Amino acid sequence: MRMNRGLKQEIIDYSKEIGVDKIGFAAADPFVTLKERLRVQQEKGYVSGFEKGTLGERTTPELLLPEAKTVISIALAYPSKMKDAPRSVKGDRRGIFCRASWGEDYHHILRRKLNLLEEFIQKKVTGARSKSMVDTGELSDRAVAERAGIGWSGKNCAVITPEFGSYVYLGDLITTVPLEEDQPLEDQCGSCTKCIDACPTGALIQGGQLDATKCVAFLTQTKTMLPEKYRKKIGNRLYGCDTCQVVCPENKGKDFHHHPEMEPDPEVVKPRLEEVLSMSNKEFKKKFGHISGSWRGKKPIQRNAVIALGVFKEKSALPTLIKLLKEDPRPVIRGTAAWAIGEIEKSSETYQMLEASAETEKDEEVLSEIYSVLNNTQTTLRS
Known part of the structure; x- marks a missing residue:
């Protein structure tokens, strides 16, 4: 009752x-x-x-x-x-956290x-x-x-x-309190498929069905090496993805600022990529610890920042990426850095540097990334 x-x-x-x-x-x-x-x-x-x-x-x-x-x-x-x-420009590239x-x-x-x-x-x-x-x-x-x-x-x-x-x-x-229930609303999506069409990885299989393992929002939260086929799809996203919401006609003109605690700090949610890469755990928690995008820790965010620099082909970031490849203790970061270096520059200098890195690298997954870049660079140099 x-x-x-x-x-x-x-x-x-x-x-x-x-x-x-x-x-x-x-x-x-x-x-x-x-x-x-x-x-x-x-x-x-x-x-x-x-x-x-x-x-x-x-x-x-x-x-x-x-x-x-x-x-x-x-x-x-x-x-x-x-x-x-803040704008993301050449020489000062930034990543983005989803809304x-x-x-x-x-x-x-x-x-x-x-x-x-x-x-x-x-x-x-x-x-x-x-x-x-x-x-x-x-x-x-x-x-x-x-x-x-x-x-x-x-x-x-x-x-x-x-x-x-x-x-x-x-x-x-x-x-446990019985209360009068409300009526569900009718589906108003109709024949619109804009979100399905715009999904960067095809994760929306059909209306209302999502393959979470392909969803960019999920991929940005993983801690392992990201499959190469998804790296350019991620772009400069550090956490989450808004594409299927941004293209939705029902969201056109919708922007509400009812809750001051939800207001974004531009320097937090659109941070400089190279600054993210140089952060200690303590610095990461201080800057990002209060936002939901920090829940998986700094490793996925830093991996995504490396990917973003590769996607941007940001030459000014090469010294940072080379340092990560040579010195970072985490194989995922080293391997991703190798890929990003290959995206940014295919020169005889980088080829020699990667060859030297391959000689000292012990992790098989990182070596696989380095050899892939070496092969691509060699093909480019020959042509």
């Missing part, structure tokens, strides 16, 4: 007071169709490995909170445009809102129990938001809201 609408309205009013941009209510029934979709994703090898929980836990709220009756979905709009963004990593880590922001909502409900209903999660929890934020009427699930695998487009962070709160 659903509780009276009075409490639901009180929760809605309070959510506005604490800065929640949109809130929706869904029944805590199992997500049956989602479970089947997730099973197919697993069978096809489309999962990233970052997912938490079993298929049952990811689709059955009552496994996470016994006697669950309602799942509340909240959305907070984030900015899509940056003021005073979802601008400002303070959104996990912290949403958890604070969800904690306040949780406390509010507990004050209103004696004995009420709840469990909240943001992004890294078992439940699919997207499926909950879709059921709760926050937005529809777009072909780009993002929840698209009529008010804010897909530039929203999502959070969930499962509660």
Whole structure:
């Protein structure tokens, strides 16, 4: 039995007071169709490995909170445009963090809102129990938001809201309190395939189906050597990818600055690439530790910075890259530096330097990168 609408309205009013941009209510029934979709994703090898929980836990709220009756979905709009963004120019190249990593880590922001909502409900209903999660929890934020009427699930695998487009962070709160549920919105993507067509790596297999292992956002977070076929696709992205959101017609003109803590620091989210490469762990944490894009540590970010310099063919960065190839203790960085050097310059001088590096290098993967560059350089010099 659903509780009276009075409490639901009180929760809605309070959510506005604490800065929640949109809130929706869904029944805590199992997500049956989602479970089947997730099973197919697993069978096809489309999962990233970052997912938490079993298929049952990811689709059955009552496994996470016994006697669950309602799942509340909240959305907070984030900015899509940056003021005073520094330019990336020859001799002073910069990388970029995706919009979802601008400002303070959104996990912290949403958890604070969800904690306040949780406390509010507990004050209103004696004995009420709840469990909240943001992004890294078992439940699919997207499926909950879709059921709760926050937005529809777009072909780009993002929840698209009529008010804010897909530039929203999502959070969930499962509660034992029965509340009247909202109606899902109709899919409004229609025949549009702009996101599918624009995906740099073809990770969007079809509308609403993503091969996470090909997604640039996922690839920027890996810690191993990045397959060569994806390096130029990444460009100067240090973390994440916004392409499928930027091309979406529903996001045209959408730019909201409701939350000061989400505002980007241009020097943080569009940093100088060579400065990123010279950072110690302490310096990295000081500059980037408060943003969500730092969660995997500095190694993937630095690897991506090396790739970016190679993609830019930035000659002024050659001394830095040669130093990394010769001195960096991490094989992934040395190997990537070898590739970037080969992209920037194919000369007899670099050939000799790479030959010398090959003589002292012990790691097979790095040697493979060096020999590949040597072969390409030799072909170029002959021609």
